[in-house]
Amino acid sequence: MSIRMAGIDYEKAPVEVRERFSMTRAAAASSAAALCRYGGISGCVILSTCNRTELWISGKDEGAQPYDLLCREKGADPALYRDFFSFRQDEEAALYLFELACGMRSQVYGEDQIITQVGEALAVSRQAGGTDAVLETLFRMAVTAAKEVKTKTRLAPMESSVATRTVEFLKEKFETLSGVPCLVIGNGNIGRLAAQGLRSEGAEVMVTLRSHHHGGTDVPQGCAPVPYDGRLSVLPDMKIVVSATTSPHYTLRAGELPRLVHPVCFCDLAVPRDIDPEIGAMENAELYHTDTICGPSGARRDPEQERLAEKILHTHLDEFFHWYRFRSLVPEVNKISGLAAEDMLSRVGKSIDRLDLEAEERKKLAESVGGAAEKVVARLVYGLREHLDPALWESCIAGLKKAAEMGTHTK
Structure with missing residues (x-):
């Protein structure tokens, strides 16, 4: 086979190292298009989430190494980061992707967001002209297999994601979230899920919006919108602040924050990080990121459901190997x-x-x-x-x- 990948994730790298390699959708599209112009590479897909960044390539040139190519794209010294990466190829890589797509490799085991993220990574590369028949088929079949796993099994006891785990984490800290004032910065998938989860627990939730269009951009039911530029003015009244954007810049900087007159729990769900790490050293501030919120993966697994999921995955894998051969x-x-x-x-x-x-x-x-x-x-x-x-x-x-x-x- 001719499939190779290099990836950095929560298992080997802390968030401050992972963010060095994270990419926005636009950056991933640009890199995928550029890498496919490299001789010997016929296909390229970049998967970048809060837990991982992976470069997948296919092609006849076995001298093209995804780790070196990713470091080149990010302007990183390959000698400094190799120990943080995992490397897979061919059958091992294919099996890993199928397990990844259904949440079996996620920090929050069995989480649901990863299916969409894998599909979006393929779509971004396709639109940039970066995919070939091999990676197109591999990623598409991985998503199909993951959807069947989600339909026929329950890997986690409830709907799981970084956002739902954050709500659980905050419930453990506060005992009750009823009436607790919260600010959620970011109205994307994770931000909306966090806001919905907090609101369902009775919290008073405000959600930032970059722009507000009547009948267009909205916020989860029961949450109050606040302009993004007004986030600092409402922050002193908050006890919980969750930030989950795809911005390459900090949404909160220590030098810009008003004085905190009571304890505030900051939860940074983004990679690269949204919240300036120096905020964690401020008086009355507690700062947590995904590694501390989610903890180690693997908790609350159901062996029987896991075996059923693996059976489904191997059926689809065999189909892919048949197609490839x-x-x-x-x-x-x-x-x-x-x-x-x-x-x-x-x-x-x-x-x-x-x-x-x-x-x-x-x-x-x-x-x-x-x-x-x-x-x-x-x-x-x-x-x-x-x-x-x-x-x-x-x-x-x-x-x-x-x-x-x-x-x-x-x-």
Whole structure:
């Protein structure tokens, strides 16, 4: 196979190292397009979330190493960060991606956001012209498998995400969130989930908006909107501040914060971090990020549900491996179907010529007959994938090609 990946995540790297390699959607698209211009790389996908950044590549040049390429894109010295990365290729990489897509590799085990994030990473790369058939099929089938796992199993006892874990964390700290004033900075997926979770616990929640359009941008039900530029003016009244944006800059800086007259719990759910780390040293401030909020992965697993999920994943993986191994034979299948069409036309060509039709109509009919013969034969040959031992594919198709070649010489 020709699939390679390098990734940094919560298992090996703290947030301050992970944020060094994080990318916005725009940056990921730009990098994917640039990397595909590198000789020997035919496909590239970049997955960047609060827990991880991964570079996936495919292509014939085994000298192209995703770690070195990612460091180059981020302007990082490869000698400094290698120990924080994991490296996988081919079958191991494919299995890892399928497990990742359904939350089995997440900091919050079984979380739901990762399916969307994997799909969005593929879409970003596709729009930038970065995908090839291999990574397109791998990522698409990983998302399909993950959706089936989510439909047929329950890896976690409840809907799970960084946002829901944050609400649980805050409930443990405050005992009750009823009536507690909270500010959520960011109205994206994670910010909205956090706001909804806090509101469902009875908290008084305000959510920042960059802009407010009536009937357009809105906030979760029961939450009050506040302009992003007004966040500092309302902050002194808050006891909880959650920030979850995709901004490359701090949403809160220590030098800009008003004096805190009572304890405030700051939860930074972003990578790169939204909240200036120096805020954690301020009087009355407690600062937490995803590593401290979510803790180690693996808690509350259900072995039976995990086995069922693995069975589903391996079924889809086998389908991908079948597709991948057969794809090298596709040019031969095309030749066989083309020869079959040629043979068909040599047999019926005279009959078509005798029909009482205009020359242009006879030409179109011949093209239709040839096209139909090509499609039928191709469908039959592709059907071998489902009914023939993969070890026999190559010899069987070689035999069919020889027979087709002989057929074109038989009048």
